[in-house]
Amino acid sequence: KQEVTQIPAALSVPEGENLVLNCSFTDSAIYNLQWFRQDPGKGLTSLLLIQSSQREQTSGRLNASLDKSSGRSTLYIAASQPGDSATYLCAASSNAGNNRKLIWGLGTSLAVNP
Amino acid sequence: EAQVTQNPRYLITVTGKKLTVTCSQNMNHEYMSWYRQDPGLGLRQIYYSMNVEVTDKGDVPEGYKVSRKEKRNFPLILESPSPNQTSLYFCASSPTLGESYNSPLHFGNGTRLTVT
Numbered sequence: 001k002q003e004v005t006q007i008p009a010a011l012s013v014p015e016g017e018n019l020v021l022n023c024s025f026t027d028s029a030i031y032n033l034q035w036f037r038q039d040p041g042k043g044l045t046s047l048l049l050i051q052s053s054q055r056e057q058t059s060g061r062l063n064a065s066l067d068k069s070s071g072r073s074t075l076y077i078a079a080s081q082p083g084d085s086a087t088y089l090c091a092a093s094s095n096a097g098n099n100r101k102l103i104w105g106l107g108t109s110l111a112v113n114p
Numbered sequence: 115e116a117q118v119t120q121n122p123r124y125l126i127t128v129t130g131k132k133l134t135v136t137c138s139q140n141m142n143h144e145y146m147s148w149y150r151q152d153p154g155l156g157l158r159q160i161y162y163s164m165n166v167e168v169t170d171k172g173d174v175p176e177g178y179k180v181s182r183k184e185k186r187n188f189p190l191i192l193e194s195p196s197p198n199q200t201s202l203y204f205c206a207s208s209p210t211l212g213e214s215y216n217s218p219l220h221f222g223n224g225t226r227l228t229v230t
Contacts, residue, residue: 046218051216
């Protein structure tokens with residue numbers, strides 16, 4: 001049974017720091033690994049999706065890596081800004097036929113202080 | 115603007131009073147899904163739909179119903195709500211396997227439901 005864990009649960013950093021959020025999963029047979037951002041009172045926004053055949057994806061100041069063999073993904077945020085404050089969730093997509101079966105981590109709550 | 119729209123955003127109701135949370139997407143997506151989010155438990159899938167008239171249970175379907183009569187709409191129905199269904203609910207959509215299984219999910223802004 002796939003389990004997804006995110007460490008740390010909360011993180012507070014000063015503005016400008018580079019930081020890494022961690023996501024680990026127990027079953028390496030994943031279709032893809034997705035990172036989402038959740039702001040209070042709003043839905044989830046997709047940040048990056050890494051297919052199982054890929055090693056990393058980049059979007060602006062965000063870089064996500066995937067190491068299936070070790071069951072780990074990291075989200076790297078460069079030059080953090082107060083606007084990056086949010087909860088970051090990772091989700092592993094398993095091979096469950098037609099269903100977009102996503103197993104979710106509990107998230108890392110990030111606070112970037114001015 | 116491409117979006118998933120849920121209504122209402124907030125809902126307070128009493129035990130046993132039937133309610134419907136609506137979800138509509140304007141992206142012509144085949145796949146739609148409902149999740150609930152609870153502290154310490156994360157996001158859990160309630161029901162999903164691969165296309166019109168095709169629905170199936172997720173991980174926590176008890177106490178919920180869905181329908182998919184039109185491609186754009188996927189309402190979540192609570193026939194007899196109970197306090198343990200107090201939660202934050204999200205609707206999501208994406209293109210299905212035929213277009214791109216590796217397309218990200220698009221989420222609505224959520225519905226916070228309180229059942230007293």
